[in-house]
Amino acid sequence: MSNQSVAEYEVARSKAKSLYPRYERKEELQHQTHFCPGCGHGIVHKMVAQAIDELGVQDRTIMVGPVGCSVFTYYYFDTGNVQSAHGRAPAVATAIRRSRPESIVISYQGDGDLSAIGSAEILHAANRGENITVIFVNNAIYSMTGGQAAPTTLLGQKSTTTPNGRNAATEGYPLHVSELLSTLQAPAYIERVGLGDNKQIAQASRAIKRALDNQVRGLGFSLIEVLSPCPTIWKMTPVDSQHWVRDVMEKTFPLGVFCDRTKERLAAPAAQSVPAPALDELPGILGVAEEDLPEGNAAAMAKEQEIDLEVRIAGFGGQGVLLLGEMLAEAGLDAGLEVSWLPSYGPEMRSGTSNCHVRLSRQTIDSPLVTAPTVLVAMNEPSLRKFDRSVRSGGWIIYDGDEFPADCAREDVHVLALPFTRIADAMGDKRAANMVMLGAVLERSGVLPQASIDAALRRLIKNPRWVELDERALARGRELFKEALAEA
Amino acid sequence: MTDEKKPDRGQLRIDEQECKGCGLCIEACPPKVISLSERLNHYGYRTALYQGSGCTGCGICFMACPEPGAITVLRLMNRGAGSVSATGAVGGAAA
Amino acid sequence: MKKQLMKGNEAIVKSAILAGCRAFYGYPITPASEIAEAAAEFMPKTGGVYVQAESEVAAINMLYGGASAGVRVMTASSGPGISLMQEGISYMAGAELPCVIADITRAGPGLGNIGAEQGDYHQVVKGGGHGNYRTIVLAPHSVQEMADLTALAFELADCYRNPVVLMADGFIGQMMEPVEFPQSATPTHLPEWAVAGTAASRGNLINSLSLDFDELEKHIQKLEAKYKLAEQRETRAEEWMTGDAEIVLVGYGIVGRILKAVTAEARAAGLKVGVLRPITLYPFPKVQFQRLAFNARLFVVVEMSNGQMLEDVKLALNGSRPVEFLNRMGGNVPSHEEVLRFVQELARREGLEQKTPDRKTAEEERMANV
Numbered sequence: 001m002s003n004q005s006v007a008e009y010e011v012a013r014s015k016a017k018s019l020y021p022r023y024e025r026k027e028e029l030q031h032q033t034h035f036c037p038g039c040g041h042g043i044v045h046k047m048v049a050q051a052i053d054e055l056g057v058q059d060r061t062i063m064v065g066p067v068g069c070s071v072f073t074y075y076y077f078d079t080g081n082v083q084s085a086h087g088r089a090p091a092v093a094t095a096i097r098r099s100r101p102e103s104i105v106i107s108y109q110g111d112g113d114l115s116a117i118g119s120a121e122i123l124h125a126a127n128r129g130e131n132i133t134v135i136f137v138n139n140a141i142y143s144m145t146g147g148q149a150a151p152t153t154l155l156g157q158k159s160t161t162t163p164n165g166r167n168a169a170t171e172g173y174p175l176h177v178s179e180l181l182s183t184l185q186a187p188a189y190i191e192r193v194g195l196g197d198n199k200q201i202a203q204a205s206r207a208i209k210r211a212l213d214n215q216v217r218g219l220g221f222s223l224i225e226v227l228s229p230c231p232t233i234w235k236m237t238p239v240d241s242q243h244w245v246r247d248v249m250e251k252t253f254p255l256g257v258f259c260d261r262t263k264e265r266l267a268a269p270a271a272q273s274v275p276a277p278a279l280d281e282l283p284g285i286l287g288v289a290e291e292d293l294p295e296g297n298a299a300a301m302a303k304e305q306e307i308d309l310e311v312r313i314a315g316f317g318g319q320g321v322l323l324l325g326e327m328l329a330e331a332g333l334d335a336g337l338e339v340s341w342l343p344s345y346g347p348e349m350r351s352g353t354s355n356c357h358v359r360l361s362r363q364t365i366d367s368p369l370v371t372a373p374t375v376l377v378a379m380n381e382p383s384l385r386k387f388d389r390s391v392r393s394g395g396w397i398i399y400d401g402d403e404f405p406a407d408c409a410r411e412d413v414h415v416l417a418l419p420f421t422r423i424a425d426a427m428g429d430k431r432a433a434n435m436v437m438l439g440a441v442l443e444r445s446g447v448l449p450q451a452s453i454d455a456a457l458r459r460l461i462k463n464p465r466w467v468e469l470d471e472r473a474l475a476r477g478r479e480l481f482k483e484a485l486a487e488a
Numbered sequence: 489m490t491d492e493k494k495p496d497r498g499q500l501r502i503d504e505q506e507c508k509g510c511g512l513c514i515e516a517c518p519p520k521v522i523s524l525s526e527r528l529n530h531y532g533y534r535t536a537l538y539q540g541s542g543c544t545g546c547g548i549c550f551m552a553c554p555e556p557g558a559i560t561v562l563r564l565m566n567r568g569a570g571s572v573s574a575t576g577a578v579g580g581a582a583a
Numbered sequence: 584m585k586k587q588l589m590k591g592n593e594a595i596v597k598s599a600i601l602a603g604c605r606a607f608y609g610y611p612i613t614p615a616s617e618i619a620e621a622a623a624e625f626m627p628k629t630g631g632v633y634v635q636a637e638s639e640v641a642a643i644n645m646l647y648g649g650a651s652a653g654v655r656v657m658t659a660s661s662g663p664g665i666s667l668m669q670e671g672i673s674y675m676a677g678a679e680l681p682c683v684i685a686d687i688t689r690a691g692p693g694l695g696n697i698g699a700e701q702g703d704y705h706q707v708v709k710g711g712g713h714g715n716y717r718t719i720v721l722a723p724h725s726v727q728e729m730a731d732l733t734a735l736a737f738e739l740a741d742c743y744r745n746p747v748v749l750m751a752d753g754f755i756g757q758m759m760e761p762v763e764f765p766q767s768a769t770p771t772h773l774p775e776w777a778v779a780g781t782a783a784s785r786g787n788l789i790n791s792l793s794l795d796f797d798e799l800e801k802h803i804q805k806l807e808a809k810y811k812l813a814e815q816r817e818t819r820a821e822e823w824m825t826g827d828a829e830i831v832l833v834g835y836g837i838v839g840r841i842l843k844a845v846t847a848e849a850r851a852a853g854l855k856v857g858v859l860r861p862i863t864l865y866p867f868p869k870v871q872f873q874r875l876a877f878n879a880r881l882f883v884v885v886e887m888s889n890g891q892m893l894e895d896v897k898l899a900l901n902g903s904r905p906v907e908f909l910n911r912m913g914g915n916v917p918s919h920e921e922v923l924r925f926v927q928e929l930a931r932r933e934g935l936e937q938k939t940p941d942r943k944t945a946e947e948e949r950m951a952n953v
Contacts, residue, residue: 007495007496007564008564008565009498009499009562009563009564009565010562010563010565011560011561011562012498012545012547012561012562012563013547013550013551013559013560013561014550014557014560014561015556015557015560016556019556019557021557025788027794027795029531031503031505031506031557032505032506032508032555032558033554033555033556035554035555036508037508037509037510037533037554038508038510038511038512038554039554040554041554042553042554042555042556043551043552043553043554045556046551046553046556047551049556058785059780059781059782059785060780060781061780062652062778062780064648071792074788074790076556078785078786079785080778080779080780080784080785080787080788081778081787081788081789081790082647082648082651082778082788082789082790083678083788083789083790083791083792084644084647084648084674085644085647085670085671085674088640088641088644088647088671091636091640091641091642091644091645091647091648092644092645092647092648092651093648094634094645094648095606095608095632095634095644095645095646095647095648095649095651095652095654095656096648096649096651096652096778096780098606098632098634098649099605099606099632099649099652099654100652100779100780102780102781103652103779103780104780105780120637120638120640120641121637121640121641121644123637124636124637124641128634198516198518198548198551198552201516201548201551201552202548202551205551231510237511238510238511238512238554239510239511239512239515242512242515274627274630275630276629276630276631277628277629277630279767279768279770280767280768282600282601282629282768283601283764283766283767283768285625285628285629286597286600286601286625286629286764287587287597288587288597288601288764289766290585290766293585293586293587294585295585296585326588326759329588329759330588333586333587333588333761338761339588339760339761340758340759340760341588341758341759341760342754342757342758342759343757343758365760366840366841366843366844366846366847367837367840367841367843367844367919368754368758368760368837368840369754369837369840369841369916369918369919371918371919371920372920
């Protein structure tokens, strides 16, 4: 000792700066981890912290620790910390990284957490190529809960829930997460390492640093699977556990790099992020800026006339039922009225029948549901039969058909039945039948200024060819209604 | 250890409060200069004990140790570099 | 203010962005999908994030992550998806993370159907997840309220550091009505507790785990104190012609609209009927019920569920007035005709004054004006 006392030494290896000097978030024993003697988690913690130190990203780093023995990452890492639900860390990490692109996000998960309950979250985070680093500590067992079988439990390995050893016939095979995720196109880097001996430990340390560096460089998703000893649950000494990783576990889970796209990612130009617009631009971008909205034609409305138009429009999907209703509502709004438009929605929108409720009123509209319409627009016979009885006494049915079914006729309801589809076809496109019928509705109700109808048409129809056709169709509908009235 | 005048390339400090006596450092140490203490620390663990000489400063024990702060490895400085004394550089219990 | 015609589901997204929401995580489900579609269009244009998650479980945990990072976040779903989100909602309440969840309800249980129903009341108002927590629940009944209450939801979520649910039925989500928006966007700030990947926020922790029994009990008591405060400050309800009401009709969402139509007709028939429409389902507007109980003879709860809100009404009135119940389920909506008949029946039973119903005349009057 006397010789060495004059020699001068420097610290070569010591506790990483990214780990708290004292674990004050722990209840007790704040100078040491909660891990059992010989547990691999402490080693991996050290490697992660060392990588954070070496890359100089401590202030930017956010650790996400879910459930299992990894649950207390926030005890140890002097970084931002987010504790998350079992298996969900990749989803949590995704959102943090997306909203805070300057942050370095590490999802630190065990094998029960990642490969069982969180299998969907890890698969999709990897498949989206989230720019996060996942540390996957695989000890082939549920340790925190006391030694139940995991998807990674080896064949024949005993656990409290596979008391006779894992049997492939009933429990399936050990899940190879690294191999599985490597079939995806998005991940940047996936490697499996072990803690089975000095050489493996040195490689594990390099791999973890590399995975973190990939994120710092923006290369995408990296995952390091670490085969890690659990002496307590395995019921082995720490040294035997270490050897078991190397001699037994590694046979099922071979070490190596399974995916490495870092070179090609480095070569590819990074996508430029678009700067967020200024706050005062948002109403315009959202299309809700008042200066962009039309003035409307409320002034053209006859002031004295009471209006309470309740319309039900029904037909097959694709006949323009909803558009007809929307035109009516848009025109009503333009004319300064209170309006509501309510569709029958869901799969009905895509096939089969379709219908909608439209109300126009001077008063606040109480219920948007039209159960007793003053006007029913029925674009085919089934739709007519569905709603004909609901039409209010004194109301109108406008029906697309050569002949109005005799058994639907009601003494207290007016009917305009014409082959609207054929009429529209003759005008240029049978799909304009809805506009011919709307023309009839407008002529019947007679309250909306033409300017409002023109405005609604231009707001909803962008194709000039269709605007022209629809204008003619609306006019034709008005004529047909007038002719029918004259005949009657 | 043949040349008494030549100092060890490395030095080792083990925090016996943090050590849980798992023995992985003993297994990992290439020159085999770590052993388990006979004495128990106050949690009842036999802790790792540096024999006091022969450390090469390789740092392998540090990496193998599951407790992040239990082991500190020191290396003999090159001449001319800034220096710390072997006994005063790091707080905590030195073996 | 100029208005424009818009779907309720679209109004939610535009209002959310104006209120400072900059991340949307969701999973498609009818009748809420338009919300995700609008978010997918507008979030990227306004500097926000949109991700279609692999499940509602992942979506709510993305909200957990985004909220942890101090971002105003939202998702939207419907009954079955909200069931899956309950785990994350409990974690967010426990970790005191703000978020807004739009539940555009559909009919259940199980796959049920996509019709409008109010059977989600229990799972959102009572807290469908585990543990001692509440969520603030707002129930819009118009497209304008979809916009206004979305903005309010973000304020309340931040103020109470708690999830807020916007519970609307499929009708309110799907229908179009005129709506106006604030003409300036709300600036947001990074909350001091957020974990944002910065030096200043490095010491922060988002966590719902608390091993020590006493510590957890203290935490729950702190949450409870927040909820008590919300009960005192945040209850909202609309009263419609309740001044002299002998019969108070109670309903929220689309039912509230139907009850207003019923009131008009019942009043025309000489019945003193009014509507009490809860806007906050939690905290429940108990005081308004207690106040109306002074004049009212009875309350009629109309719901599109098996009486889930009915329980809260009975608790609020605490036996002081009789509570009658009319409901439709499975996607059916109570028509205003059937509610009116029910009310008239009750009025007869109670001996309340009413004119002979003269529906025909009323209808003729109406038709003359069409």
